[in-house]
Amino acid sequence: MTSIDTLALYADWDHGDDNAVVAPIYQTANFSAATAGEFLERSSGSRPTRFYTRDGNPTTARAAQVVAALEGGEAALLLASGVAAMSTAILTLVKSGDHVICQDHVYAGTQAFLTTVMRDFGVEVTFVDQRYPEAFESAIAPRTRLIVLETPCHPVMRITDLRAVAAIARKHGAMTIVDNTTASPVNQRPLEMGIDLVMHSATKSLGGHSDLLAGALAGSTELIDRIWKRSTMLGGIMSPHDAWLLLRGMRTIALRVQRHNENGMRLARTLESHPAIECVHYPGLQSHPQHGLAANQMHGFGGVMGLQIRGGEDAAERFIRALRRFRRAPSIGAVESLAIHPYAMWRNTLSAQELERRGITPGLVRLSLGIDAAEDIVSDVTAALTSRSEYASSGER
Numbered sequence: 001m002t003s004i005d006t007l008a009l010y011a012d013w014d015h016g017d018d019n020a021v022v023a024p025i026y027q028t029a030n031f032s033a034a035t036a037g038e039f040l041e042r043s044s045g046s047r048p049t050r051f052y053t054r055d056g057n058p059t060t061a062r063a064a065q066v067v068a069a070l071e072g073g074e075a076a077l078l079l080a081s082g083v084a085a086m087s088t089a090i091l092t093l094v095k096s097g098d099h100v101i102c103q104d105h106v107y108a109g110t111q112a113f114l115t116t117v118m119r120d121f122g123v124e125v126t127f128v129d130q131r132y133p134e135a136f137e138s139a140i141a142p143r144t145r146l147i148v149l150e151t152p153c154h155p156v157m158r159i160t161d162l163r164a165v166a167a168i169a170r171k172h173g174a175m176t177i178v179d180n181t182t183a184s185p186v187n188q189r190p191l192e193m194g195i196d197l198v199m200h201s202a203t204k205s206l207g208g209h210s211d212l213l214a215g216a217l218a219g220s221t222e223l224i225d226r227i228w229k230r231s232t233m234l235g236g237i238m239s240p241h242d243a244w245l246l247l248r249g250m251r252t253i254a255l256r257v258q259r260h261n262e263n264g265m266r267l268a269r270t271l272e273s274h275p276a277i278e279c280v281h282y283p284g285l286q287s288h289p290q291h292g293l294a295a296n297q298m299h300g301f302g303g304v305m306g307l308q309i310r311g312g313e314d315a316a317e318r319f320i321r322a323l324r325r326f327r328r329a330p331s332i333g334a335v336e337s338l339a340i341h342p343y344a345m346w347r348n349t350l351s352a353q354e355l356e357r358r359g360i361t362p363g364l365v366r367l368s369l370g371i372d373a374a375e376d377i378v379s380d381v382t383a384a385l386t387s388r389s390e391y392a393s394s395g396e397r
């Protein structure tokens with residue numbers, strides 16, 4: 001198998017229709033034809049790329065080809081955001097009266113879509129604890145069509161056993177979709193483990209530069225064609241310009257994720273024994289309760305982690321304020337280092353019970369490390385923890 005580093009550079013080269021080294025941006029809504037016959041030919045068949053850009057576009061098709069190669073899928077489809085990718089997939093695979101099983105730690109947007117839109121359309125949804133594959137099997141019902149997974153799931157980095165759940169789904173005739181955003185295809189390739197469909201917020205490590213919103217799906221040609229058909233009705237497609245940005249971002253994904261992995265291990269190990277830290281949620285640490293499973297299905301552990309700061313909400317807040325290079329911003333998997341305080345963000349929208357169920361304690365901080373030098377990250381974080389405890393003891397700020 002060609003390495004992922006190489007696929008990211010060359011997987012789309014048979015698309016080249018001129019000698020430009022970099023893919024051109026086909027910034028056009030439509031394509032012309034000379035005759036009625038040619039017009040008909042351009043518009044028919046699956047996934048035309050030179051008819052009307054909602055159906056397809058040469059730049060978008062090239063970026064999709066790279067995503068498919070990175071995930072080891074036959075085909076991929078690009079959409080306007082990660083949420084568009086997840087919702088378009090679910091709206092293709094499930095209909096009124098069907099049953100969906102979803103893991104209980106899952107991206108908040110996925111949960112909201114299932115519990116509001118899908119329930120409004122008469123789809124039954126059961127949430128289960130993803131640490132136990134048997135919980136998925138117990139939840140299987142006669143109308144179960146789809147199992148929705150995400151691993152690792154930030155901010156507390158729970159892991160789902162992809163091979164085990166894929167086998168259960170196959171046995172019961174259900175499809176599986178995995179949100180692979182946090183892992184990235186460099187660290188985890190669910191299709192190789194028997195999963196049917198991989199979804200990405202390509203806003204994160206696929207794009208990697210915090211400059212676009214994008215979503216992706218990868219899987220068999222048959223499945224992606226079905227979802228493509230529905231995407232032309234739902235309309236949440238990716239623009240050619242965003243596809244070009246995504247393509248440029250993906251060329252370096254292997255290098256970027258490699259650095260995220262190194263920075264993640266280095267910082268997590270440093271903080272594990274730090275007196276200001278109660279616990280580091282990072283799947284690469286032996287102390288992570290599911291480290292064995294993570295090591296079994298991942299090639300690296302990335303740059304996202306949850307830190308339980310001693311001293312609760314105020315201490316977490318002071319820590320983030322004391323960071324000098326990390327920006328306080330949502331998103332993960334970027335070139336820059338980012339930090340958020342999930343409790344402060346979610347306290348007003350989630351119930352106390354819901355916060356607790358998701359492991360969002362007052363002292364939890366989520367870090368997404370960038371490609372900065374590891375020693376700079378470690379010194380910024382440890383300095384912020386030190387000034388945090390000084391403030392804590394002097395009662396300032």
Ligand SMILES: *Cc1c(COP(=O)(O)O)cnc(C)c1O
Nearest residue numbers: 081082083107181182201203214
């Ligand atoms: C950001 C994110 C999403 C949503 O993607 P958008 O591109 O923001 O729509 C879905 N899943 C995970 C794990 C994410 O981090």
